[in-house]
Amino acid sequence: MPDTIEIATADYERFIAAACAIAEPELEKLVKATIASLRDMDAVGLFGDTAARHLWDEYCWQLQEGPYDDDDCGFGSTSRNFDEVLDTVITGALEELPKHTLLFLSIYTRNDAGDAGDANDPENIGGISRDDIAAAVLERVGQAASRRNLDFIGPARGVVIPMEISLGGLIGEAFSHAGETSDFLSEYVDQLLAGGDDDIANISHALLERYMELLNEDEDGLLLSALRDRFEEDIRALVLEKDIRPTVEDAAGQLQWTLDEAS
Template sequence: MTKNVVEVNFGGLERLKAAAASAGESEMDKLVKTVIAELRSVAPYDVFEDVFARHVWDEFCWCQQEGPFMDNMESVIRSKITGVLDKLDDRTLVCLTACSRDELGEIDQDGELGVGAICIDDINLAAYQRIQEAAQGPDISIIGPHRADELGFHLVTDGVVFSELSESELSAVLAEHFEDIIDPASDLSGVANALAEGFLEQIDDESESFGLSALLGRFQSDVKTLLAEKDVLPDLKGTRAALLEALDSSV
């Protein structure tokens, strides 16, 4: 009697799993970026009185770096992950499962999760761990209670006014207008005018030249406008860009 024997090439099976995990790596990166983008679109809960959070992602980063402070934050994030996963096709979920199990070090001893299996719990956990890692990247101290002290590390001082005013003076003014400074859509002309005016007052107080004082007194409005537009505003925009880059960076 002849027996039919099926030989299984386990080497080929492992290569297939590795290929699925490799494909899942790029999908996992997309998943994490999509969830973070969604968190950046959600208004903050405003539970931290002295933290100037722009959105839920800022609050999560604050919790990860300085906390934990919010018991329900993990459930909020993982709910967002589930919402994104619900929109993905099975092929993508298969690759994400393979990637997740590799990342989590899970061993499928019972053979329940072979090639082609989908495990949403594993994907969710692996994605959450990556999001936790990403939350360590931003310089979250910028929006904390001591932001006036932190602003000095991100000043762009190419112009005359920013170079001549002390770091403490600049940081104090920027902290006062912090909401405008970190809002890319906000007009900075008011902040520029305030800094230019403060600079001219400082020159007038320190000057021993009657002629200079008279000149500034006569043309102060024109000089202030020129300084604000041509000297201060470029440094303000540069400082804003530096702050946003530090705030929106990832590991």
């Protein structure tokens, strides 16, 4: 028995317009949900010197650089395997939708595909086609994947990323003055892409070490002057807490000990 919903046959055009108005944002939600699911899946590491962070990066890469139809890994066509993953994800998302939403999506996708005549046919108006919906989602996911700039994760990322991002603050000024920004970013580009807490900590410590070296090499005093101007209040508070107050407390303690000994 066909998967259909019975509806009244009067005023089809108004019904179709209303159905499409509801379905359009629902279709966009399905596209976003599919992409989000791929982002939640770990990268497999199929494409050599790429810095793919998740399966969405790898899907986009194979779509733009493929197709990868050879059975290089012993698991069949890579491109077809990706399509199967997407089919599974989309099918699972459709199973979560109520029937009326599936109906509206079916009407919308038939109209969107140029089959408005079929959609207006009373014999077809109530039909739900998960295949049509899935095909529409897959097409839009593919469009989004095709538009992405993948130079940031490709083999040339060490050149591309330093051209697109910068270092701010005193660190950025110091590295720019020394002409070292691009070289530093290029060295740590993969850790920047990973962006985990440990990666950020490693990069930060490396920046600090080099910044302290640049301060020691600062013959004209410009870096030290900039540091003082930017953080004078913080420096005063830090020196007071970490050096001056302990020094005064130690001196007072010495005096008390001397007085106690003298008595």
